[in-house]
Amino acid sequence: MPALPLAKRLPTLDGIVAAHAELRARRPLVQCLTNVVSANFMANVLLAAGASPAMVDNPEEAAGFAKVAGAVLVNLGTPTSAQVESMRLAVQAANAAGRPWVLDPIGAGGLPWRGAVAAELLRQNPSVVRGNASEIIGLAGLGEGAPGFDSSDDPAQAVPAAVELLRQCQAVSASGPVDHVLGWVGDSADSAVPRLLRIGGGSALLPRVTASGCALGALVAAYLAVSEDAFTALSAAHVHFAVASELAEEGSRGPGTFAALFLDALDAVDAELIRQRAQLMPEQAGA
Amino acid sequence: MPALPLAKRLPTLDGIVAAHAELRARRPLVQCLTNVVSANFMANVLLAAGASPAMVDNPEEAAGFAKVAGAVLVNLGTPTSAQVESMRLAVQAANAAGRPWVLDPIGAGGLPWRGAVAAELLRQNPSVVRGNASEIIGLAGLGEGAPGFDSSDDPAQAVPAAVELLRQCQAVSASGPVDHVLGWVGDSADSAVPRLLRIGGGSALLPRVTASGCALGALVAAYLAVSEDAFTALSAAHVHFAVASELAEEGSRGPGTFAALFLDALDAVDAELIRQRAQLMPEQAGA
Amino acid sequence: MPALPLAKRLPTLDGIVAAHAELRARRPLVQCLTNVVSANFMANVLLAAGASPAMVDNPEEAAGFAKVAGAVLVNLGTPTSAQVESMRLAVQAANAAGRPWVLDPIGAGGLPWRGAVAAELLRQNPSVVRGNASEIIGLAGLGEGAPGFDSSDDPAQAVPAAVELLRQCQAVSASGPVDHVLGWVGDSADSAVPRLLRIGGGSALLPRVTASGCALGALVAAYLAVSEDAFTALSAAHVHFAVASELAEEGSRGPGTFAALFLDALDAVDAELIRQRAQLMPEQAGA
Numbered sequence: 001m002p003a004l005p006l007a008k009r010l011p012t013l014d015g016i017v018a019a020h021a022e023l024r025a026r027r028p029l030v031q032c033l034t035n036v037v038s039a040n041f042m043a044n045v046l047l048a049a050g051a052s053p054a055m056v057d058n059p060e061e062a063a064g065f066a067k068v069a070g071a072v073l074v075n076l077g078t079p080t081s082a083q084v085e086s087m088r089l090a091v092q093a094a095n096a097a098g099r100p101w102v103l104d105p106i107g108a109g110g111l112p113w114r115g116a117v118a119a120e121l122l123r124q125n126p127s128v129v130r131g132n133a134s135e136i137i138g139l140a141g142l143g144e145g146a147p148g149f150d151s152s153d154d155p156a157q158a159v160p161a162a163v164e165l166l167r168q169c170q171a172v173s174a175s176g177p178v179d180h181v182l183g184w185v186g187d188s189a190d191s192a193v194p195r196l197l198r199i200g201g202g203s204a205l206l207p208r209v210t211a212s213g214c215a216l217g218a219l220v221a222a223y224l225a226v227s228e229d230a231f232t233a234l235s236a237a238h239v240h241f242a243v244a245s246e247l248a249e250e251g252s253r254g255p256g257t258f259a260a261l262f263l264d265a266l267d268a269v270d271a272e273l274i275r276q277r278a279q280l281m282p283e284q285a286g287a
Numbered sequence: 288m289p290a291l292p293l294a295k296r297l298p299t300l301d302g303i304v305a306a307h308a309e310l311r312a313r314r315p316l317v318q319c320l321t322n323v324v325s326a327n328f329m330a331n332v333l334l335a336a337g338a339s340p341a342m343v344d345n346p347e348e349a350a351g352f353a354k355v356a357g358a359v360l361v362n363l364g365t366p367t368s369a370q371v372e373s374m375r376l377a378v379q380a381a382n383a384a385g386r387p388w389v390l391d392p393i394g395a396g397g398l399p400w401r402g403a404v405a406a407e408l409l410r411q412n413p414s415v416v417r418g419n420a421s422e423i424i425g426l427a428g429l430g431e432g433a434p435g436f437d438s439s440d441d442p443a444q445a446v447p448a449a450v451e452l453l454r455q456c457q458a459v460s461a462s463g464p465v466d467h468v469l470g471w472v473g474d475s476a477d478s479a480v481p482r483l484l485r486i487g488g489g490s491a492l493l494p495r496v497t498a499s500g501c502a503l504g505a506l507v508a509a510y511l512a513v514s515e516d517a518f519t520a521l522s523a524a525h526v527h528f529a530v531a532s533e534l535a536e537e538g539s540r541g542p543g544t545f546a547a548l549f550l551d552a553l554d555a556v557d558a559e560l561i562r563q564r565a566q567l568m569p570e571q572a573g574a
Numbered sequence: 575m576p577a578l579p580l581a582k583r584l585p586t587l588d589g590i591v592a593a594h595a596e597l598r599a600r601r602p603l604v605q606c607l608t609n610v611v612s613a614n615f616m617a618n619v620l621l622a623a624g625a626s627p628a629m630v631d632n633p634e635e636a637a638g639f640a641k642v643a644g645a646v647l648v649n650l651g652t653p654t655s656a657q658v659e660s661m662r663l664a665v666q667a668a669n670a671a672g673r674p675w676v677l678d679p680i681g682a683g684g685l686p687w688r689g690a691v692a693a694e695l696l697r698q699n700p701s702v703v704r705g706n707a708s709e710i711i712g713l714a715g716l717g718e719g720a721p722g723f724d725s726s727d728d729p730a731q732a733v734p735a736a737v738e739l740l741r742q743c744q745a746v747s748a749s750g751p752v753d754h755v756l757g758w759v760g761d762s763a764d765s766a767v768p769r770l771l772r773i774g775g776g777s778a779l780l781p782r783v784t785a786s787g788c789a790l791g792a793l794v795a796a797y798l799a800v801s802e803d804a805f806t807a808l809s810a811a812h813v814h815f816a817v818a819s820e821l822a823e824e825g826s827r828g829p830g831t832f833a834a835l836f837l838d839a840l841d842a843v844d845a846e847l848i849r850q851r852a853q854l855m856p857e858q859a860g861a
Contacts, residue, residue, distance in 0.1 A: 037613045037629050039324045039365075043497035048542045053497065055324050055365050060400040078613075078629050080656065082367065113634040208841070210617035210627065255622045256837025264541025267495070326611045326652075330784035335829045340784065342611050342652050347687040369654065551828025554782070 002170055003100035003127050007185050007229035010195050010282045011236070017271045019227045019236040024050045028070030028225035032218050033057040033087050035077025035106065038211035041259075045215035048266040049240060051222035062086035063093035070225030072101035073218045074121060076114050077211075084117050091124045100127035100224035100233075103169075104217035109138010122168050127230045129165050129172045130217045133158040136174045140164040155180040159196065166194050170230035173220075175213055177202070178281075179238045183231030197231075199238045200279035203245035208255040209262065216241050235280075243277045244269050289457055290387035290414050294472045294516035297482050297569045298523070304558045306514045306523040311337045315357030315512035319505050320344040320374050322364025322393065325498035328546075329360075332502035335553040336527060338509035349373035350380035357512030359388035360505045361408060363401050364498075371404055378411045387414035387511035387520075390456075391504035396425010409455050414517045416452050416459045417504045420445040423461045427451040442467040446483065453481050457517035460507075462500055464489070465568075466525045470518030484518075486525045487566035490532035495542040496549070503528050522567075530564045531556050576744055577674035577701050581759045581803035584769050584856045585810070591845045593801045593810040598624045602644030602799035606792050607631040607661050609651025609680065612785035615833075619789035622840040623814060625796035636660035637667035644799030646675035647792045648695060650688050651785075658691050665698045674701035674798035674807075677743075678791035683712010696742050701804045703739050703746045704791045707732040710748045714738040729754040733770065740768050744804035747794075749787055751776070752855075753812045757805030771805075773812045774853035777819035782829040783836070790815050809854075817851045818843050 029052045034042055043053040056065040059082055066072050072094045074087050094101045103126035108118035118139055122129070131139065133153035140161035155176035162172040162182045171183035179199040186192025206212050220237040227233035244265035252258035316339045321329055330340040343352040346369055353359050359381045361374050381388045390413035395405035405426055409416070418426065420440035427448035442463035449459040449469045458470035466486040473479030493499045507524040514520035531552035539545035603626045608616055617627040630639040633656055640646050646668045648661045668675045677700040682692035692713055696703070705713065707727035714735035729750035736746040736756045745757035753773040760766025780786045794811040801807035818839035826832035 035629070036323055036610055037617050037627075040327055040497060040614055043324050044542065044546070047495050047497055053324075054394075055322070056394075056398070057365060058367055058400075060368070061398050064400075065398065078631060080632055081634070107628075107630075111630070111635050111639065113632075113638075208621050210614060210621055252838075253835075254838025254841045255618065256834035256839075256841075259618070259837070260543035260547050260834050261540075263543025263546070264539075265543075267541045323610055327614055327784060330611050331829065331833070334782050334784055340611075341681075342609070343681075343685070344652060345654055345687075347655070348685050351687075352685065547830035547834050548827075550830025550833070551826075552830075554828045 003098050004170065004224065004230045005228065006189060006192055007183055007231040008187060010185060010197055011232040013275060013278055013280060015232045016236040016239050016278065017274055019223055019232055020240065020271065020274060022226035023222060026226050027052050028222050029054060030071055030073060030218055030221045030225065031056050031065050031069035031090065032073045033062065033083060033090055034073060034075040034214060038075065038077060038214035041211045042215045042218045044263055045266060046218055046222060048263040049219055049222065053218070057083055057086045059085045059089060063089040066090040066093035066099060067097045069099060071099060071221040073104065073221040074101060075104040075106060075214050075217055076108060076118055077106040077214060079114055079117060087121060091121060095124060100230065102126060102128045102130055102217050102221045102224065104214060105129065105131050105135050105139045106214065108135055126169045127224055128220055128234050129169050130220055130234070131174060132213060133174045133176055136165065136172065137161040163194050171234045173234050173238060175216065181235050181238060183234065185231065196283045197235055198281040198283060199235065199242060200281060201242040201246055201277060203249040205249050205252060205255055205258040206245045209259045239274060239278045240266065240269055242279070243273055246277060290385050291457065291511065291517045292515065293476060293479055294470055294518040295474060297472060297484055298519040300562060300565055300567060302519045303523040303526050303565065304561055306510055306519055307527065307558065307561060309513035310509060313513050314339050315509050316341060317358055317360060317505055317508045317512065318343050318352050318356035318377065319360045320349065320370060320377055321360060321362040321501060325362065325364060325501035328498045329502045329505045331550055332553060333505055333509060335550040336506055336509065340505070344370055344373045346372045346376060350376040353377040353380035353386060354384045356386060358386060358508040360391065360508040361388060362391040362393060362501050362504055363395060363405055364393040364501060366401055366404060374408060378408060382411060387517065389413060389415045389417060389504050389508045389511065391501060392416065392418050392422050392426045393501065395422055413456045414511055415507055415521050416456050417507055417521070418461065419500060420461045420463055423452065423459065424448040450481050458521045460521050460525060462503065468522050468525060470521065472518065483570045484522055485568040485570060486522065486529060487568060488529040488533055488564060490536040492536055492539060492542055492545040493532045496546045526561060526565045527553065527556055529566070530560055533564060577672050578744065578798065578804045579802065580763060580766055581757055581805040582761060584759060584771055585806040587849060587852055587854060589806045590810040590813050590852065591848055593797055593806055594814065594845065594848060596800035597796060600800050601626050602796050603628060604645055604647060604792055604795045604799065605630050605639050605643035605664065606647045606649070607636065607657060607664055608647060608649040608788060612649065612651060612788035615785045616789045616792045618837055619840060620792055620796060622837040623793055623796065627792070631657055631660050633659045633663060637663040640664040640667035640673060641671045643673060645673060645795040647678065647795040648675060649678040649680060649788050649791055650682060650692055651680040651788060653688055653691060661695060665695060669698060674804065676700060676702045676704060676791050676795045676798065678788060679703065679705050679709050679713045680788065682709055700743045701798055702794055702808050703743050704794055704808070705748065706787060707748045707750055710739065710746065711735040737768050745808045747808050747812060749790065755809050755812055757808065759805065770857045771809055772855040772857060773809065773816060774855060775816040775820055775851060777823040779823055779826060779829055779832040780819045783833045813848060813852045814840065814843055816853070817847055820851060
């Protein structure tokens with residue numbers, strides 16, 4: 001049984017503003033099992049955006065913590081065998097406790113060992129899968145993944161793969177110049193269909209900051225902990241990132257100052273800025 | 288036998304200024320066994336403040352390095368089983384060599400496995416225990432710890448727990464809006480009594496930067512390596528942090544720019560700034 | 575057989591400018607097996623400078639990835655036993671596939687266990703060895719290493735040790751106020767001789783940022799992936815760092831703002847800035 005109810009409609013600006021208000025009001029505890037490159041930046045992103053990070057990722061504690069966390073992020077950036085064991089335990093505990101969780105399949109498709117781990121975790125039905133286009137295509141088994149961690153594919157090309165992944169989860173996104181966010185929409189599981197929401201804006205400097213995609217995955221988990229449905233949570237996190245990165249770019253002189261200003265901007269984003277700047281482009285997803 | 292002599296009086300402004308001068312003159316080597324979130328920021332904090340960091344935390348090297356380090360920090364933020372083994376070895380070696388060490392019991396009280404590790408390490412008599420109020424209360428076994436890593440308790444409420452922990456160490460602090468620092472004071476071990484020094488100032492942005500508390504623990508270790516007593520060392524580190532965070536807040540626009548300016552300010556703090564801005568509020572500790 | 579051809583002459587300004595143009599044009603994929611302190615900053619340095627980082631360092635994936643990476647960095651900053659196993663596998667695979675790789679022997683000389691690991695890796699013939707003076711001297715077995723990770727030796731004193739290390743590799747550098755870069759130069763392996771290129775400039779703030787030396791090692795790997803010879807690649811990375819750190823210092827207020835501006839500057843460095851600011855001081859190396 002999914003942790004969150006089915007989305008009854010495509011995410012709206014009002015729904016995203018409401019999710020943001022909930023995030024700030026409830027400051028959800030997010031358990032992150034993530035890679036060594038991202039840990040510090042991810043925690044700072046969660047703190048700046050309004051959540052509470054906890055990087056509990058050892059096998060001794062991962063399951064126990066997943067029961068009390070608001071949501072769980074599983075990121076495959078630099079997996080060790082102990083961490084993979086922790087991921088299995090955390091996911092199992094999250095599912096048993098009805099906690100939502102995010103799978104971020106970094107590098108899946110290009111690396112066979114972690115590809116198998118990602119496929120195994122996918123079968124445990126994450127609430128959300130988030131990745132770049134190459135990773136979404138690779139995880140769905142619809143193409144060869146890129147050997148690196150930077151996507152060489154356009155997110156639009158990942159839509160069929162995202163639809164495929166929706167068999168296992170409630171919502172999927174492929175990050176890129178225009179983010180492509182897909183989720184189930186309907187009044188009941190029987191009548192639900194996959195829908196696509198494209199989200200524009202953002203900054204070309206964001207992918208110049210390492211682990212920015214990873215940190216987005218963690219923010220998705222934070223929104224899952226406070227949102228009414230997974231599709232809205234995923235869209236709200238993308239919008240929060242896009243608006244903040246636009247604000248940060250305005251004052252930055254390059255990728256280093258951008259990263260600092262981005263944290264400032266994640267904190268500064270409020271309902272008014274979301275309403276002024278969010279670029280939501282809803283479409284019907286192909287089936 | 289403790290690594291440092293007993294404090295003969297409550298820490299004074301003159302004593303803190305002298306400790307800061309020693310830090311800058313001697314640039315102590317600090318061995319950090321710490322969590323993955325904090326490692327980079329902690330090393331930068333030590334470098335900016337005037338110490339020399341070394342993150343030697345594998346079982347093969349931890350004990351050997353503890354013998355030559357000026358002081359050792361043990362932080363339980365994201366412990367792996369190998370790292371816990373390294374902590375045991377480093378603490379044993381530090382004690383044997385008469386080197387001071389700090390225990391930072393992140394998450395102890397809220398997580399049973401690491402709580403047991405923290406309790407075991409506490410029995411090895413750290414020079415100092417530093418944590419937030421929830422962690423100090425949790426480690427002393429005087430209450431339920433919070434599930435997360437942000438303290439929900441006022442440091443004043445942690446004073447009885449800190450007094451309890453003083454059975455095992457020379458000084459204890461609970462960080463918060465007003466830091467509560469406790470230590471033994473007397474002319475001899477028989478006549479010594481626990482005393483409280485509250486330290487004000489600081490910035491509300493500091494807890495918005497992940498691992499800022501962890502980095503404070505490392506700076507405590509740096510001061511232990513150069514101070515005349517553990518109570519003064521612990522107080523000097525808190526003052527250095529409070530003054531620097533005030534300076535940083537003045538120029539910052541949010542948590543991201545604050546973090547960069549905080550490193551600048553740790554470097555800029557000198558005797559004059561300490562004398563102008565340190566807020567020392569001595570009190571008699573309750574027994 | 576070395577991954578790159580022998581340098582026919584000392585690196586020149588034209589050659590360094592050409593290597594920089596190749597870096598920007600080809601954006602090489604760099605596999606980093608590195609320490610926990612450096613991972614985030616190193617990845618950001620590579621992204622800012624114009625390369626693509628991938629921190630693949632587990633035993634399951636390290637060898638497979640080394641075959642497709644443009645170059646490999648092996649950094650001994652905080653080695654775990656699993657990571658050392660990964661290093662062995664990655665180096666073996668890189669050698670078999672003719673991929674260049676860098677050995678950064680952090681702390682070698684001061685710590686026996688990792689010193690033995692470093693010596694073992696050295697026997698696998700890295701393309702380049704990069705370290706501070708203490709590490710170069712320690713790895714060559716020509717003196718006692720310092721216990722810490724900050725060099726207490728002048729790079730000029732490391733020249734004999736660097737010449738010794740050239741038995742195992744194509745180029746060696748010792749970082750310091752004036753970087754000392756050595757490499758084989760000649761028309762054939764039989765007639766080649768070790769030559770020295772000193773590189774000035776830079777900023778005293780750079781060593782106040784943790785992992786700046788580690789990140790330089792990763793940038794060396796990036797340049798190895800696109801350069802005509804290892805000596806030029808190593809020199810180009812040093813020049814890129816020196817010019818960027820000068821630019822960063824001009825706008826900085828301390829080590830924190832410097833670190834952010836340094837990333838901006840790595841991005842901003844172009845052919846014109848290199849030609850204006852590079853300080854190349856060629857000399858004949860002693861034999």
